[in-house]
Structure formats: C-alpha cells, structure tokens
Amino acid sequence: MYVIGTAGHVDHGKTTLVQALTGINPDRLHEEQRRGMTIELGFAWLTLPSGREISLVDVPGHERFIKHMLAGVGGFDGALLVIAADESVMPQTREHLAIIDLLDIRHGLVVVTKADMVDPAWLPLVLDDIRTQLSGSALAQAPLVVVAARTGQGIDTLRQALDDLVNTLAVPVRRDEPARLWVDRVFSIDGFGAVVTGTLLADSLAVGMEVEVAPRGLRARIRGLQMHRSKIDVAQPGTRVAINLAGISHHDIQRGDLITVPQAIVATQRIDVRLQVAGIAPRAVSQGMHLDLFVGAAETRCRVTTLEGDAIAPGDSGLVQLHLDQPLPLWRGDRLIVRQASPSITMGGGKVIDAHPARHRRLRPEVIASLTALERATPADLCWAVVRGQLCRVSDVISQTHLSGDVVQQTLASMAMVVRFADDWVADSAMLDQVRQKTDKALASYVTRSPLRIGMPREELRRRLDLAAAAFDVLLLFWQQWYEPCGDGLIRPRGYQVQLTAAQQQVVARSLALLISTPYMPPEVSVERELLAYMQASGWVMEVAEGMVFHHQAWHEIVTWVLTTIDTQGSVSVAQLRDRFDTTRKYALAVMEYLDNKRITRRRDDVRVRF
Structure with a gap:
C-alpha cells in the first residue's frame, strides 16, 4: 500500500482533482466546503486500473496553512504536484516543491489542472514554462499529465499514470524498526471512543496490541483498525490507517503524538542533523538561529548550533545540532523541515543522524568526522559504536542504535570482535581481555599485600575495575572458570590457597587446641590479626x-x-x-x-x- 499526496498553490484545483479521481470529497470541514479552500488534511483512496489501491492525502495550499500541509507530507511515498494551467508556477508551488525535495520524496507526477480554462494554443507554452521551473528539482523528469477535473478530461490518463508511478516506487518495508505512526487527526466516535489516524511508517500494528502514546508515556490497547473504511486485523507499514484505542480518552492525545510499541522510543530534546538549506530560503541558517521544526505531524521551536561553520548558505548543506524546546519521540533517519516563523518561509530540511547525542562543541574536527561516518553507517557500524570499549546490555544497543531487536541480535552474532554472554550482555572482546588482565593484576597485588587473606573483597575489586555493579556481577559469572567466591563477599582466583609457614601452622594448631x-x-x-582473620575466613573460628x-x-x-x-x-x-x-x-x-x-x-x- 502506498500513500500519494497532493502539493501545490492555493486554488490550483487539488481537492477537485482528488474528488474527480476518487469520488470522495476530502474537504470534511464545513468551513472548507463553504470557502472552497482546503484548511485541514483531507483523505481519500483510489483503486488503480491494475486493481491496486492507493491512499490519497490532500494538503492545503494556502501559505497560512503550511503547518497543516507539513503534518501530512511526511508520510508520502510519492507526490502529485498540482499546477493550474491558467496561473502556472506560483509562490506556494515553489515552497511545496522545495519541501518535497527536502523530504527526499523522489517520485511523483506533475498534474496540470484547469486545462479547460486556457486557450489550447497557449497550453504548450505553459507546459514549457512549468518544465523549465522544475529544472533541478526532484520532479524535474516527472511525467506531466494535463487534466480538466470538472470535465473529466485526462482523468483516466492520470489514473494510468498513477498506476505506472506505483510500479516505480520501492518504499522499504521497515520491519527492522518499531511500529511508528504520527497522529495527524484525533477524534471520538460514540460507543467506540478515541480514534487516531496517520500513516504507519514501520513494522505493523494489530488488533489487541498494547501501544504507547509518545512522548506522553500513556498506554492504550488497539480495539480496532480500519483502512479505507474497511476493518482489518493487521495494519502493514506504508498504509493510511485509523486506530480505535481503548483505555484512553481522545482528549489525552493530539496531533503530533506518536503511536508506537511501549518503551521503543525515548523522547529527545537534542538531535544531530545533516541540514540542507533550501534554495528558496531568503538568508543563511546561522549559529544560534531559532526556527520552527516539523517532523511527521509534530512541531516545536528549536535553536541551531552549526557544527562546521558560522552559517549554511541557501542551497548548501551542513552538520548542525538542534536543541528542541519540547521533547519529541524521534528516530534515527527521520526527515524534518525547519521554517522561519516571520516572515513565514521554509528554510531547509534534513535527516536525523543521531537522536540522542551528547552536547557538541562547535568546529571540532573529531565531532564532524564522527557524524560524517555515522551518516554512512551500516547496522554493524552502529552496533560497534555502542559496544566498542564497553560492557553493556543488548537492550542498550537496541535503544542507542534505533535498530530492531532482531537486526541487533543478528548483527552482534556476526561480529567476531563482540563477545556475548549471560543472554542480555555483550562486550568488546579486546576490552574484555583488558579487564581480565586488570582483574588478574588486582588479585595478585592484593595477595602480595595480604598473603593471609583468602580472597579480595568483591566491592574493592569492582571499584578497581571501574565497573557498574550489574556488569561486574554478570562478568564474574561469565568468568567462573577463572575466579570463585569465597568467604563473606570475597573473590579469588579459582583454586587459590593461602600457604602458611611452618610457624604459622603451629600457632593455628595450638590456638585451636x-x-x-x-x-x-x-x-x-595470642594470634596476630592477619592470621586470626585467615582462621575465621577458613571457618575454623568465630x-x-x-x-x-x-x-x-x-x-x-x-x-x-x-x-x-x-x-x-x-x-x-x-x-x-x-x-x-x-x-x-x-x-x-x-x-x-x-x-x-x-x-x-x-x-x-x-x-x-x-x-
């Protein structure tokens, strides 16, 4: 299932086109129908000549409602750039086209509407002008279809063109990521309760599943699923879906929330991004600039830290760290848009490289090199970045890499430099060797200083190794062939025995008698303290x-x-x-x-x- 969305200037006929294609009027609000202008996102669906179904999302074209447009465009697999023949390319056409480019939507059609409103002799000139203005964009080579929605001219041709477009789409089925659906609409139905809609970006959702509303941390259960007004048991990635949620009120959810599996995503207020500044931007994105950030259907203000220079000029890209005013449940690879609030204009867009980075200092070559490498990282690279030099849980690797559990498990199993033990623990094998050498050295040093002690206190050894308690405990279990517990909270090399001198043996024998x-x-x-401690640790006295x-x-x-x-x-x-x-x-x-x-x-x- 694919989601195709409209884009284009206000009053260029997007909604009329969708209704001509589908028979569904996507303008659901009375105000929209009264004014003849789309304000909110509209939704419809279409059966193509091949029998396949697609979802259609109609977005508002007026510049005042660009935020609503951004809430829908993030889930597009392809775009219908709608341009009226009687006006050609207009300001919002250019901004919508820039957004399509910035979100890396590389497939689409250019639909020239209102062909019946111009002299047929002028139409070739209009088409030439459109093709010229699309030059250099993602849709520069997109098929161009001429229609007149009110008369039906070209609608069948457009349906076939959409069928051909779907053949070119190779949207990855991202089952290596947790299910994620940005809520773009929320309402309540009497007798059923809360309903949310959105495009499922990864994995699947099923009736009966427990889900989390992030970043609020609220839990709910999926009571029902619908796609194109038909009940389904399982929603697949890439589909427009309506979810009936039990155990939660629609008042507790809002547009921009994320429906996901429990504890899969930790909200963040700091992200590393490769930011592409739009060619239409009126000025550079500079250090310290405050912008509006849009991801999925969510939005918040953010502050820019430029990492490679003082500013990024229109048409250029650079590494930045964005500091968010509000926490958002973001994932590595999420696409985003940043806009200037006043005057309102799209400044750029990009992709999240790291959703939970440390705070970076600017102009540091090592930071730039690390982020550049992370951009190109494979699952093995991502896992190694977490495990290298560490002893950690597999669950830590999953949460920090933003890969699915299955992918992490398979990747770690294939990495020769990673040691797996105690089910949920992994370590850098070289680091593990170093820790074992430090352990041997610490125990040997302790025995030399205290030859009558049967073992070293566990807590003292843990501090010497600088390990967390949980990691230390699991490591000793893993190493039980080399080390063993003894006495009260002591540890020693397996098989180690204190060697008493002949004189000490005589003292022990006399004392026991x-x-x-x-x-x-x-x-x-009359026994020296060290020898008495040994006798007690050996269980001979108390x-x-x-x-x-x-x-x-x-x-x-x-x-x-x-x-x-x-x-x-x-x-x-x-x-x-x-x-x-x-x-x-x-x-x-x-x-x-x-x-x-x-x-x-x-x-x-x-x-x-x-x-």
Missing part, C-alpha cells in the same frame, strides 16, 4: 568480640541451640544461654549482641527473637 579445651568460655588466644574467639564446633552448637530455642519457645534470654552452656554472662551477652549485629536475632525487652 586451646579453644576446644574450654569451648564455651574460650581463653584469649570472633564475636575483641579478644573473644570461639572454636567453630562450639560456635555452631551455640547458634543452633539459640535458633532452635527461639523456634520452639518463641524467644531466648541471656540467662538461658548462660545456664545451657555453663558459661558466664560476659560470654552469653557477647554472643547475643553479635547475633543482633548480624541481624540473626533482635532484642525484644529482655529476650531475643528471630530478626
């Missing part, structure tokens, strides 16, 4: 207070009894612990306070209960 001799009133042992160390067997017995007593009796007291193990209050109280500090138990009045 002394502690087990009086297990519930252990004497103070230090509950300064100088108070229990043998692990006694400690296990005490803790088991405390918890069992709480579970059977509801609580336990210091006195009960003292009496059960025939110890003193000093030891019993130290045990209870240690368990409280470790959040194993908690004090309630004079007893302990489970934490």
Whole structure:
C-alpha cells in the first residue's frame, strides 16, 4: 500500500482533482466546503486500473496553512504536484516543491489542472514554462499529465499514470524498526471512543496490541483498525490507517503524538542533523538561529548550533545540532523541515543522524568526522559504536542504535570482535581481555599485600575495575572458570590457597587446641590479626568480640541451640544461654549482641527473637 499526496498553490484545483479521481470529497470541514479552500488534511483512496489501491492525502495550499500541509507530507511515498494551467508556477508551488525535495520524496507526477480554462494554443507554452521551473528539482523528469477535473478530461490518463508511478516506487518495508505512526487527526466516535489516524511508517500494528502514546508515556490497547473504511486485523507499514484505542480518552492525545510499541522510543530534546538549506530560503541558517521544526505531524521551536561553520548558505548543506524546546519521540533517519516563523518561509530540511547525542562543541574536527561516518553507517557500524570499549546490555544497543531487536541480535552474532554472554550482555572482546588482565593484576597485588587473606573483597575489586555493579556481577559469572567466591563477599582466583609457614601452622594448631579445651568460655588466644582473620575466613573460628574467639564446633552448637530455642519457645534470654552452656554472662551477652549485629536475632525487652 502506498500513500500519494497532493502539493501545490492555493486554488490550483487539488481537492477537485482528488474528488474527480476518487469520488470522495476530502474537504470534511464545513468551513472548507463553504470557502472552497482546503484548511485541514483531507483523505481519500483510489483503486488503480491494475486493481491496486492507493491512499490519497490532500494538503492545503494556502501559505497560512503550511503547518497543516507539513503534518501530512511526511508520510508520502510519492507526490502529485498540482499546477493550474491558467496561473502556472506560483509562490506556494515553489515552497511545496522545495519541501518535497527536502523530504527526499523522489517520485511523483506533475498534474496540470484547469486545462479547460486556457486557450489550447497557449497550453504548450505553459507546459514549457512549468518544465523549465522544475529544472533541478526532484520532479524535474516527472511525467506531466494535463487534466480538466470538472470535465473529466485526462482523468483516466492520470489514473494510468498513477498506476505506472506505483510500479516505480520501492518504499522499504521497515520491519527492522518499531511500529511508528504520527497522529495527524484525533477524534471520538460514540460507543467506540478515541480514534487516531496517520500513516504507519514501520513494522505493523494489530488488533489487541498494547501501544504507547509518545512522548506522553500513556498506554492504550488497539480495539480496532480500519483502512479505507474497511476493518482489518493487521495494519502493514506504508498504509493510511485509523486506530480505535481503548483505555484512553481522545482528549489525552493530539496531533503530533506518536503511536508506537511501549518503551521503543525515548523522547529527545537534542538531535544531530545533516541540514540542507533550501534554495528558496531568503538568508543563511546561522549559529544560534531559532526556527520552527516539523517532523511527521509534530512541531516545536528549536535553536541551531552549526557544527562546521558560522552559517549554511541557501542551497548548501551542513552538520548542525538542534536543541528542541519540547521533547519529541524521534528516530534515527527521520526527515524534518525547519521554517522561519516571520516572515513565514521554509528554510531547509534534513535527516536525523543521531537522536540522542551528547552536547557538541562547535568546529571540532573529531565531532564532524564522527557524524560524517555515522551518516554512512551500516547496522554493524552502529552496533560497534555502542559496544566498542564497553560492557553493556543488548537492550542498550537496541535503544542507542534505533535498530530492531532482531537486526541487533543478528548483527552482534556476526561480529567476531563482540563477545556475548549471560543472554542480555555483550562486550568488546579486546576490552574484555583488558579487564581480565586488570582483574588478574588486582588479585595478585592484593595477595602480595595480604598473603593471609583468602580472597579480595568483591566491592574493592569492582571499584578497581571501574565497573557498574550489574556488569561486574554478570562478568564474574561469565568468568567462573577463572575466579570463585569465597568467604563473606570475597573473590579469588579459582583454586587459590593461602600457604602458611611452618610457624604459622603451629600457632593455628595450638590456638585451636586451646579453644576446644574450654569451648564455651574460650581463653584469649595470642594470634596476630592477619592470621586470626585467615582462621575465621577458613571457618575454623568465630570472633564475636575483641579478644573473644570461639572454636567453630562450639560456635555452631551455640547458634543452633539459640535458633532452635527461639523456634520452639518463641524467644531466648541471656540467662538461658548462660545456664545451657555453663558459661558466664560476659560470654552469653557477647554472643547475643553479635547475633543482633548480624541481624540473626533482635532484642525484644529482655529476650531475643528471630530478626
């Protein structure tokens, strides 16, 4: 399905032509029909001689309604440039033609209307003048069809020309992008609720799907879909579609909102653009200039930062960063128009290179080189720009490249320099090797400084590697063949063991024998702090207070009894612990306070209960 739209000066017969082609009057507003002038977008459809259907969008030609024209033209696959034979090319003809060029609409027809209003002898001269004025534009070589809509002259020829035009269209079916539909009309139908219309730019929408209204972040469900007043279950990319939304009021939606899949697009207020300044622009686009920005059916004010110079002259192009007054849900590759507010004129247009860039400083060669490369980037280039030197989630790659999940997954799988692990994580393989070398070095350095520690604290290692907690955790899982957890929050090379000297082994043996001799009133042992920490990390002893160390067997017995007593009796007291193990209050109280500090138990009045 293709969308063809009209363009041209006011009162050159666009609406009459659409009605002659389709039998549908696209002027739906009473004011439009009263004044005989299109104010809002109009819609119709046509079955071509081949049996194929196309959608027709009729846009207003008056300069006061150029904003309405821009709300519709962004979804065109081809254009019908309408020029009245009795007036030839006029100011709005030139501006509409410039917009067609700036939006890169390369296919279309030139329709010369009101042929019955001029002397047949003059018509060849008019056609020559039109062809001359179209020179250098996207429609310079477009077929030229002469019609008189009121008499029907040339209408069948135009239908065939439209059929031939459709044969030349090669609009990409962008299933590698999330579904996106700019709302160009919103209204309510009694008994059904909110309805929006627009052209579906990518992927598909289906009845029952949940969608998001961006940038508002509102959710809704598709209750129904219509195309050309016929119900459909699935809307394909490139089609004009009406969507009946459930779970939302039409008051909560407006023209310029975007219907898309949830969380697919993050709104932005800063974009990098290759801006082409229109040849009809009255002056250059300069640094700091404020302009009106139009994308799809959305509009906002923006401020221009020129990145390659101080200004871009009419007819030239350059890299700019646009700072938007309002956030818009934009996508890499979106086409846009910028206009001067007063006097009202189209200044230029372009394509979004990066929808979420950092703030650039002007006149930086590295910035210009990076954006120039990004313009020509393939999916592999885009993915590599995100992954290079990084450890990140696949979902981060999807959101930053503006590619679909399937395309990102396939691209990453084909990239030899990318390592994939833990389902949703990828890394630059060279960077991963560097991180592993830093890990080995950090652990070796720690062991050298603290030879009696069984492992390095995980948090200390994470800070040394400068990794986010989530990335660090998943990396250790990926590397578990080389590193292993040990003790309480420690990490070490797999298989690493502390090597005690003969003298240290003797101290350990004497200390353990002394502690087990009086297990519930252990004497103070003379052991250096590092060795004592090693004994505790190894699970041989438990230090509950300064100088108070229990043998692990006694400690296990005490803790088991405390918890069992709480579970059977509801609580336990210091006195009960003292009496059960025939110890003193000093030891019993130290045990209870240690368990409280470790959040194993908690004090309630004079007893302990489970934490």
